[in-house]
Amino acid sequence: GQQLNQSPQSMFIQEGEDVSMNCTSSSIFNTWLWYKQDPGEGPVLLIALYKAGELTSNGRLTAQFGITRKDSFLNISASIPSDVGIYFCAGRGIQGAQKLVFGQGTRLTINP
Amino acid sequence: GAVVSQHPSWVICKSGTSVKIECRSLDFQATTMFWYRQFPKQSLMLMATSNEGSKATYEQGVEKDKFLINHASLTLSTLTVTSAHPEDSSFYICSAREGSLNTQYFGPGTRLTVL
Numbered sequence: 001g002q003q004l005n006q007s008p009q010s011m012f013i014q015e016g017e018d019v020s021m022n023c024t025s026s027s028i029f030n031t032w033l034w035y036k037q038d039p040g041e042g043p044v045l046l047i048a049l050y051k052a053g054e055l056t057s058n059g060r061l062t063a064q065f066g067i068t069r070k071d072s073f074l075n076i077s078a079s080i081p082s083d084v085g086i087y088f089c090a091g092r093g094i095q096g097a098q099k100l101v102f103g104q105g106t107r108l109t110i111n112p
Numbered sequence: 113g114a115v116v117s118q119h120p121s122w123v124i125c126k127s128g129t130s131v132k133i134e135c136r137s138l139d140f141q142a143t144t145m146f147w148y149r150q151f152p153k154q155s156l157m158l159m160a161t162s163n164e165g166s167k168a169t170y171e172q173g174v175e176k177d178k179f180l181i182n183h184a185s186l187t188l189s190t191l192t193v194t195s196a197h198p199e200d201s202s203f204y205i206c207s208a209r210e211g212s213l214n215t216q217y218f219g220p221g222t223r224l225t226v227l
Contacts, residue, residue, distance in 0.1 A: 031214040042118070042205045042218040043156070050214060088155065092214060098144055100216055102155045 006103025019076040023089035032072040118219035135206030141186040142208035
């Protein structure tokens with residue numbers, strides 16, 4: 001099925017470093033959602049974006065809805081060990097569309 | 113945020129038996145619920161979408177007679193894997209969409225192992 005292009009696929013960083021990941025799409029989205037998934041658990045919603053240009057923060061996390069409505073990024077500042085996990089972007093397209101389209105995920109590993 | 117529960121969290125069954133997984137939205141009414149399947153190190157694969165009181169819409173390649181979905185109320189959806197086989201072993205995750213917002217919350221997942 002249709003997927004978003006999420007990058008990078010994996011990241012290996014030192015504790016304390018900042019992290020940036022992004023998702024791009026060939027089509028326009030009306031909603032962007034960012035999730036984190038820990039092993040053996042379901043995805044947990046981190047940030048929801050509903051308007052083009054919107055910039056939203058949740059603690060050390062910041063995400064933006066691209067002005068073109070075809071991309072979004074997630075930044076994590078001052079990473080800590082519990083940030084380890086897989087981050088997924090997800091988008092919903094035309095008005096009224098029910099299905100979310102998911103990115104392939106970014107696996108974050110942190111060296112203490 | 114809103115809470116979605118799933119039960120059981122894991123199940124082991126013999127080949128040929130049926131397994132039912134429940135998904136509940138605990139503090140909101142879910143107009144739409146979704147069922148996903150996830151293989152190791154992969155993204156989530158949508159299996160079906162269900163709206164309360166109507167038949168589920170299955171994704172291409174998903175057998176509706178094998179994966180029975182019932183969305184009887186605004187807070188409960190069930191997925192029944194009928195005549196399970198080892199290849200059905202996977203991590204099944206439900207999700208619920210809150211009607212007033214364009215936001216979707218996920219359950220904790222159910223690990224199914226078919227022997």
